[in-house]
Amino acid sequence: MLNTDNIIRNFPILTRVINGKKLVYLDNAATSQKPFSVVEAISSYYLNNNANVHRGVHTLSDESTTIFETSKIKIAKFFGAKNNELIFVRNTTEAINGVAYGWGEQNINSDDVILVSILDHHSNIVVWQELCKRKKARLIFVGITSDGKFDVNDFDAKLKKFAGKIKLVVFPHVSNALGSTIDLKIIVKKVRATEKVRVVEKTLRSKNIVSKSSGSKSDFKFDSKIRILVDGAQSAPHMKINFDNLDVDFFAFSGHKMLGPMGIGGLLVREELLITNEMRPWLFGGGMIAEVHESHTIFNDNLSERFVAGTPDVASVAGLAVACEYLENLGMENVLIHDHGLVQYALSELEKNKNVEIVGPKDETRTGSVSFIFKGVHAHDVAQVLDSEGIAVRSGHHCTMPLHTSQKWIATTRASFQVYNSKADIDALTDGLKKVAKIFL
Ligand SMILES: Cc1ncc(COP(=O)(O)O)c(C=O)c1O
The missing domain is CATH 3.90.1150.10 (Aspartate Aminotransferase, domain 1)
Structure with a gap:
């Protein structure tokens, strides 16, 4: 101990x-307290370095930019993620909304299935209910066992039942209500094994992948990519997260539950989804652009900057970096x-x-x-x-x-x-x- x-x-x-x-x-699952060093990092920023980032050539702007960038590197490293993979948001709720708007709007279609857990926090339910409403997609719940654990058998059954239809699987790494911890390795393995399923021609026809006139009864290989979103609000404060080793697509967390300030959190996104534009910015404005013309805008090539629309909360980012350091020092x-x-x-x-x-x-x-x-x-x-x-x-x-x-x-x-x-x-x-x-x- x-x-x-x-x-x-x-x-x-x-x-x-x-x-x-x-x-x-x-009451730490609601929000944790903050060590003096975190509070000090925030006040020191405002007392000594405050200026807008990325936009000035003067000394304070330079200092502010350095604080923002070095803090970001520390936080990404703490989560075992590449710098590009970390998108700052206010909290887990905003991170999940980011997936819905930045990814879901262009990848979820009518009749698609999103698997969610009955263990999930409202943040990881309501967002998907709303997306399903907009897209006429279906939200299917995975149940729990009698002792309150994520029911892997039910998950298995639903993966099979909705094979070819499932586009997204979401669940909490740790339940805020029951403390149930989901073994990511098991879930990821099952999802990835389901991605290449053999589906009968009937299923393909219903998705208009094979023309209605095709009379063949043969099976087809069907590569259905399933994206995985982990709600890490309750795991990030307690365990080492190695995002790049998890083989999940999205990981959401709140700084305020892990000794950091309120108002800052993160969405980790697998870099490939950013490079291929499968995940797009969902907030637009200054800072994230390369060129703006009357008719169109070219977004910043730099993945790290493409998702920073407007002035970021530099002081809170600095505070979160110190919270990560604090936890890292404890191990x-x-x-x-x-x-x-x-x-x-x-x-x-x-x-x-x-x-x-x-x-x-x-x-x-x-x-x-x-x-x-x-x-x-x-x-x-x-x-x-x-x-x-x-x-x-x-x-x-x-x-x-x-x-x-x-x-x-x-x-x-x-x-x-x-x-x-x-x-x-x-x-x-x-x-x-x-x-x-x-x-x-
Ligand atoms: C599992 C889980 N997900 C999401 C949230 C929402 O976090 P926030 O209010 O920081 O967005 C919480 C907050 O308690 C939570 O416990």
């Missing part, structure tokens, strides 16, 4: 007293070990409470959070009592209403962890739950 006594000193907010008690912050392997240690400790302590029903997986694959139902007490009441003890947790559906509805859960309470949390924080939580029982039961 990490040495949290040292780490806590880097997070001034953790010294706060809430309702007369020392703050115990267990992402250690960060994951620490998280899994806390999750397992929380599971074992909460299980001792007969009023608590844990939802989601209980094995070592669970990452980031533990959610539960406190029998007979609404989750909001649980959270309110815990707040009176200085303990911050989240209650409700956690932006996973389809999941909660499918499981008939009205609401759940979630404790989620970061590098500064310790077993003592979980002890405070279990003590706080005793007060809940005293008040309500």
